[in-house]
Amino acid sequence: MEVFSDVVCPFCGCLCDDLEITVENNKIIKTKNSCAISLSKFMHHEDNRLNYPTVDGRRTDLVEAINESAKILASAKRPLIYGLSSTECEAINRSIELAELIGGVIDSTASVCHGPTIITEQSIGLIKSTLGEIKNRADLIIFWGSNPTESHLRHLTRYSMFPTGLFTPEGRKNRFIVAVDVRKTKLSRIVDLFLEIEPNKDFELISALRAIVRGVKIEAEQVSGIPINILKELAERMKKARFGVVFYGLGLTQSEMGDMNVNAAVGLVSDLNHHTKFVILPMRGHFNVAGANTVSSWLSGYPFAIDYSRGYSRYNPGEFTAVDLLERKEADAALIIASDPVAHFPASAVEHLTKIPLITIDQKVNMTTLLSRIVIPAATVGIEADGTAYRMDGIPIRLKKIIEPSEGILPDSEILKMMIDKIRVLKGGY
Amino acid sequence: MEVFLKPKVKPLIPVEAEVLTPDRFAGMKLSEIEGLPVYVGNRVEKLSDYFELEGSISEKPADQQITILGDASRIKYIGYGMTAGRILVEGGAGMHLGSHMSGGEIVVKGNASDWAGAEMSGGLISILGNTGDLLGSAYRGSREGMTGGCIIVKGNAGIESGIFMRRGTIVVEGEIGSFAGAHMNGGAIFIFGKASRGVGAEMRGNGSMIVCFKGVDSLLPTFIYNTIYKPNFMRIYLKFLFNTLKIDKAGEYFETPFKRYVGDAAVGGDGEIFIAET
Numbered sequence: 152m153e154v155f156s157d158v159v160c161p162f163c164g165c166l167c168d169d170l171e172i173t174v175e176n177n178k179i180i181k182t183k184n185s186c187a188i189s190l191s192k193f194m195h196h197e198d199n200r201l202n203y204p205t206v207d208g209r210r211t212d213l214v215e216a217i218n219e220s221a222k223i224l225a226s227a228k229r230p231l232i233y234g235l236s237s238t239e240c241e242a243i244n245r246s247i248e249l250a251e252l253i254g255g256v257i258d259s260t261a262s263v264c265h266g267p268t269i270i271t272e273q274s275i276g277l278i279k280s281t282l283g284e285i286k287n288r289a290d291l292i293i294f295w296g297s298n299p300t301e302s303h304l305r306h307l308t309r310y311s312m313f314p315t316g317l318f319t320p321e322g323r324k325n326r327f328i329v330a331v332d333v334r335k336t337k338l339s340r341i342v343d344l345f346l347e348i349e350p351n352k353d354f355e356l357i358s359a360l361r362a363i364v365r366g367v368k369i370e371a372e373q374v375s376g377i378p379i380n381i382l383k384e385l386a387e388r389m390k391k392a393r394f395g396v397v398f399y400g401l402g403l404t405q406s407e408m409g410d411m412n413v414n415a416a417v418g419l420v421s422d423l424n425h426h427t428k429f430v431i432l433p434m435r436g437h438f439n440v441a442g443a444n445t446v447s448s449w450l451s452g453y454p455f456a457i458d459y460s461r462g463y464s465r466y467n468p469g470e471f472t473a474v475d476l477l478e479r480k481e482a483d484a485a486l487i488i489a490s491d492p493v494a495h496f497p498a499s500a501v502e503h504l505t506k507i508p509l510i511t512i513d514q515k516v517n518m519t520t521l522l523s524r525i526v527i528p529a530a531t532v533g534i535e536a537d538g539t540a541y542r543m544d545g546i547p548i549r550l551k552k553i554i555e556p557s558e559g560i561l562p563d564s565e566i567l568k569m570m571i572d573k574i575r576v577l578k579g580g581y
Numbered sequence: 582m583e584v585f586l587k588p589k590v591k592p593l594i595p596v597e598a599e600v601l602t603p604d605r606f607a608g609m610k611l612s613e614i615e616g617l618p619v620y621v622g623n624r625v626e627k628l629s630d631y632f633e634l635e636g637s638i639s640e641k642p643a644d645q646q647i648t649i650l651g652d653a654s655r656i657k658y659i660g661y662g663m664t665a666g667r668i669l670v671e672g673g674a675g676m677h678l679g680s681h682m683s684g685g686e687i688v689v690k691g692n693a694s695d696w697a698g699a700e701m702s703g704g705l706i707s708i709l710g711n712t713g714d715l716l717g718s719a720y721r722g723s724r725e726g727m728t729g730g731c732i733i734v735k736g737n738a739g740i741e742s743g744i745f746m747r748r749g750t751i752v753v754e755g756e757i758g759s760f761a762g763a764h765m766n767g768g769a770i771f772i773f774g775k776a777s778r779g780v781g782a783e784m785r786g787n788g789s790m791i792v793c794f795k796g797v798d799s800l801l802p803t804f805i806y807n808t809i810y811k812p813n814f815m816r817i818y819l820k821f822l823f824n825t826l827k828i829d830k831a832g833e834y835f836e837t838p839f840k841r842y843v844g845d846a847a848v849g850g851d852g853e854i855f856i857a858e859t
């Protein structure tokens with residue numbers, strides 16, 4: 152029996168790094184400090200596994216699966232590489248190398264969750280801080296369209312609501328917590344102020360707050376279903392906070408015109424910095440979606456939605472984002488890495504995905520692997536393979552390998568390396 | 582002089598054909614033009630793989646008309662960066678039509694796709710059908726969209742039309758999608774159909790103006806009502822639209838009073854939204 156301490160949990164953007172995992176005979180038998188999601192993922196990581204590569208549904212060996220994939224990708228005119236957010240940085244690095252090699256389009260799952268965040272970050276920046284700073288200093292926390300009680304279970308206890316910190320010695324008591332959402336949630340019951348707003352009206356509310364912070368008199372009596380006097384109080388509270396933070400989630404990015412919403416929210420936070428210290432952080436979902444954007448930015452210059460068809464990187468969300476590309480029926484082959492687009496994309500995009508040669512690298516059986524022409528099983532990053540991931544606040548954390556994968560199962564990065572080597576040979580050593 | 586391009590196939594993968602400009606064609610032989618490169622996915626192919634060419638080529642771009650006899654809705658970058666001459670598309674046009682153009686004229690009889698006239702600085706684009714999103718807009722990451730020229734859309738326009746507009750004119754005779762003229766910092770947008778939510782969001786001012794003739798779905802609370810009047814300059818604008826740009830609908834509003842709103846107060850802007858009081 153071996154006990155691994157300070158294990159990093161590879162399941163959500165919190166990347167909790169204080170887990171204790173007990174392993175016996177290469178099997179996980181106990182976890183400590185895990186949340187419910189993490190517990191189930193660690194304990195059931197062997198369920199539903201892909202055990203061997205397949206080509207056209209036929210069991211094969213890794214070399215044949217790689218060779219077949221290489222043939223498809225090397226000859227494709229408009230190949231798409233998609234996924235990346237649930238693997239580690241080395242594999243992301245290799246995916247981008249592969250995209251450049253085959254002149255393809257590469258996009259991460261950010262394009263269907265926090266794409267608007269990244270677009271905003273690029274155009275006007277994002278005033279951020281680390282979660283540690285927030286735990287120690289923040290006295291006003293606003294959850295906007297995000298609900299950690301469902302999606303990031305330990306966020307509240309580790310960083311944002313309950314923990315005691317240097318300047319927040321009494322924990323919860325030192326913090327005023329606000330939630331903004333379109334419906335009541337578990338979170339809304341435990342906060343100090345809950346604003347239930349009309350759906351798709353976030354932009355209006357943020358704009359009104361910005362105007363009030365600037366001292367403008369708003370004529371309307373209510374905005375997005377919230378009386379103006381409540382907004383005035385909130386604006387005052389924001390200005391008077393010692394250290395304020397907005398944590399926003401898909402409620403803001405995926406409601407109508409997410410890019411405008413995030414742009415406005417970032418603008419509000421930037422305006423508030425005339426009065427006090429205020430920061431804004433996206434609640435990133437997949438454990439390494441932040442890493443996908445970071446690695447991609449330093450390698451290609453752009454965070455997602457990148458096209459290498461002309462030999463250099465071009466960026467245009469809406470044109471080179473996976474869903475748009477598929478809906479326009481552009482791609483003629485696709486490689487999916489650690490993601491399940493068939494389950495999550497709109498039907499019109501999935502329809503095209505099912506018509507082109509589809510190659511999937513994943514650990515588990517999912518809707519996409521079921522429809523793929525080639526399936527290559529991979530080791531679970533953070534359990535069977537190590538690597539680096541970026542936490543939602545942009546802090547890189549090293550994931551640990553705590554058990555050995557089954558024989559013949561390799562990590563994503565090694566599979567991708569083999570694929571790249573094979574394609575180079577097919578392309579005459581290029 | 583006029584050169585005719587007859588589409589041969591409907592490409593499955595869109596063709597990037599920024600060579601389709603009078604600037605590029607002028608002074609070339611027809612056979613040379615046929616060999617111009619187009620980009621299809623990760624391959625370089627020839628213009629003649631997609632079009633049959635016929636007609637005559639002039640020495641100067643300004644004297645050159647390019648007529649596409651059919652649908653070009655899978656052809657991107659038609660008229661990209663053109664400075665003079667004329668392009669007529671009998672059918673639809675693909676993405677980035679006339680983006681970065683600085684002069685000349687493009688007429689599309691069908692629909693145009695997204696980013697038509699994006700970051701253009703001069704010239705005229707007329708689209709007789711509808712357009713996609715981000716008409717005359719800035720590309721992501723850029724803070725300046727259209728800086729000059731004019732776009733006329735007879736049908737409807739998509740979302741985020743004219744965002745980050747800096748100068749120039751956009752006229753949409755149909756409806757316009759949400760957040761038209763967001764971040765606008767100069768220029769004028771005339772919307773003859775209904776305007777949707779978020780019109781003028783985060784508009785900074787610098788003389789920017791959005792005129793809505795058929796009302797707005799829901800005006801942002803951060804546009805502050807000012808007055809109702811018949812501005813003289815509006816009549817001059819409308820006469821220009823009516824007489825020069827041949828927008829018949831403008832003729833109906835010569836005597837109409839307009840409500841004036843100023844904003845966007847969220848960003849301390851002093852742009853204007855005029856809503857016709859009919």
Ligand code: SF4
Pocket residue numbers: 160161162163164165166167184185186187188189303304305306
């Ligand atoms: S909150 Fe997220 S990172 Fe932390 S233990 Fe739960 S799933 Fe893992």
